[in-house]
Amino acid sequence: MGNVLIVGDFHGNTSHALAMVQVAVRENCARMFAVGDFGAWEHMPSGRRYFDVVNRAAKKAGVTVYFLDGNHDKSSLLHEMYDERRDEEGFLVCRKFVRYAPRGHRWMWEGTRFAAFGGARSTDKGWRLAREARKEEQAARRRGYGSSRRPMTAGTLWFPEEEMTDEELDALLIADSSPVDVLLTHDKPRATEPKFNRKDRPECFPNQDRIQLVVQTLQPGLHFHGHLHYRYTETIACGDGRWTRVEGLGADPEASSHPGYRAEQSWTVLQLPCATAELAESRAG
Ligand SMILES: [Fe+2]
Numbered sequence: 001m002g003n004v005l006i007v008g009d010f011h012g013n014t015s016h017a018l019a020m021v022q023v024a025v026r027e028n029c030a031r032m033f034a035v036g037d038f039g040a041w042e043h044m045p046s047g048r049r050y051f052d053v054v055n056r057a058a059k060k061a062g063v064t065v066y067f068l069d070g071n072h073d074k075s076s077l078l079h080e081m082y083d084e085r086r087d088e089e090g091f092l093v094c095r096k097f098v099r100y101a102p103r104g105h106r107w108m109w110e111g112t113r114f115a116a117f118g119g120a121r122s123t124d125k126g127w128r129l130a131r132e133a134r135k136e137e138q139a140a141r142r143r144g145y146g147s148s149r150r151p152m153t154a155g156t157l158w159f160p161e162e163e164m165t166d167e168e169l170d171a172l173l174i175a176d177s178s179p180v181d182v183l184l185t186h187d188k189p190r191a192t193e194p195k196f197n198r199k200d201r202p203e204c205f206p207n208q209d210r211i212q213l214v215v216q217t218l219q220p221g222l223h224f225h226g227h228l229h230y231r232y233t234e235t236i237a238c239g240d241g242r243w244t245r246v247e248g249l250g251a252d253p254e255a256s257s258h259p260g261y262r263a264e265q266s267w268t269v270l271q272l273p274c275a276t277a278e279l280a281e282s283r284a285g
């Protein structure tokens with residue numbers, strides 16, 4: 001089954017998603033894993049179409065697309081719709097070729113142990129809530145004029161479940177605190193210091209601290225994340241003299257405003273099986 005293409009945020013950008021499916025084919029990857037802000041917006045017709053289009057392209061290419069939830073994915077709806085529809089590895093089957101890894105999910109590919117922890121804090125939460133409120137007002141006015149159109153309001157632009165809570169994380173780590181080789185998250189761990197960091201804000205720190213706790217508990221040799229929309233590599237200590245190589249991935253072109261962006265910064269190939277045990281014990285450059 002071979003390699004996995006790890007990809008950064010898509011934000012429901014269909015042309016970018018389709019381009020990445022082609023990169024997966026070119027790079028010999030039968031699996032693609034998106035580290036959040038994938039575009040799970042099935043409360044909107046356009047979101048359902050996006051899933052359908054990605055599913056069709058993935059099927060044609062022979063690639064299965066996996067994703068974890070970012071702050072801009074409506075994960076509550078994924079659970080509502082697909083909790084009962086799981087594959088043999090425990091992923092939620094949203095479409096046959098589009099599958100969701102819920103928070104705390106663990107699995108093994110080619111003898112490599114993986115875990116996924118979605119969620120992050122939206123820095124534009126205020127703007128999103130204000131916009132929802134404006135839409136609600138407009139919908140109320142339309143209803144006053146006799147329209148039967150249902151309002152697209154609370155929970156359509158900002159999702160209350162976006163961050164992990166301390167209780168949620170504690171329960172996941174109590175359920176299983178055993179080590180993994182590869183950790184996949186949306187948010188960054190608190191300890192990394194990338195040059196470009198649009199999430200270096202106090203309101204983002206609690207969830208980054210949670211991810212840091214995950215790193216120190218599971219002690220992965222490799223950790224991939226998205227959310228910053230910026231490609232960087234940094235090695236951090238994860239306790240007991242062990243090290244984690246953190247790979248932050250870029251996003252789709254429309255969400256990437258920093259200078260020097262190239263589409264290749266939004267993906268990387270993970271070769272399986274990967275010998276991360278050695279990596280974790282010796283500090284990489
Ligand atoms: Fe994003």
Ligand SMILES: [Fe+2]
Nearest residue numbers: 037070071227
């Ligand atoms: Fe994000």
